[in-house]
Amino acid sequence: RADKKDSIEISISEENMLLVTVGKNKKYKIRLIESSATDTPLPKIPYDSKIILTSSKFDKILGDVQVVSDYLTINTSESKGDFSGKGDSGEVVIDLDKDDDDIEEISSKSDSVGTYSLEYLNPVVKAVGSNAGFITCEFSSAKPLRIEFKVANIGRIHFYLAPRVES
DSSP states (O other), X not given: OOOTTOXXXXXXXXXXXXXXXXXXXXXXXXXXXXXXXXXXXXXXXXXXXXXXXEHHHHHHHHHHHHTTOSEEEEEEETTEEEEEEEETTEXXXXXXXXTSTTEEEEEEXXXXXXXXXXXXXXXXXXXXXXXXXXXXXXXXXXXXXXXXEEETTTEEEEEEEOOOOOO
C-alpha cells in the first residue's frame, strides 16, 4: 500500500523472491509461485455429425430456442439437421436449409441427437460474437458438443460442452 508521493521499486532476488520497496520504510519480500500449468491437449473425439454456419445465425438460433427452453437439442441425419428446444412454455424446431447462405455444411455419418445447456453455451457464443465468421459444430449422440470459432488475426477457439444426461 503506497501513497501518491511514495516511490515503488520492484526487483527479483537471487533466491527467486519478489522484492518490493514502498517509500523509504516498507520492504516486502514475496515468494514467487512457479506455474505448473502445461498446455492441455485437445480431446481426440470422433464425431458423426458436423454443421458449419455463421456465428450470427447460431446466435440467433440460440436466442430463438432460449425463448421456450433452457436446453438446445441438435438433430442430424445424412444431410439434414435441426435445432430444437422444449420447455414448460412450449417448443420450437428450427430446420436447417442447406441453400441458406448462412449455412456452409450439414453432414452426418449416422443419425445423431445431442442436448446441451444454454446456460453454458450462450455466454461463450456471445463472448466471441460475430467476429468468428463461420463456426463449426461437431457432435454425436451422448458425446460432448465441440464448437470451433475461427477468429480473424487470433486463430481458433475450441469449446467443448458435455451433453445433458437425463436420468
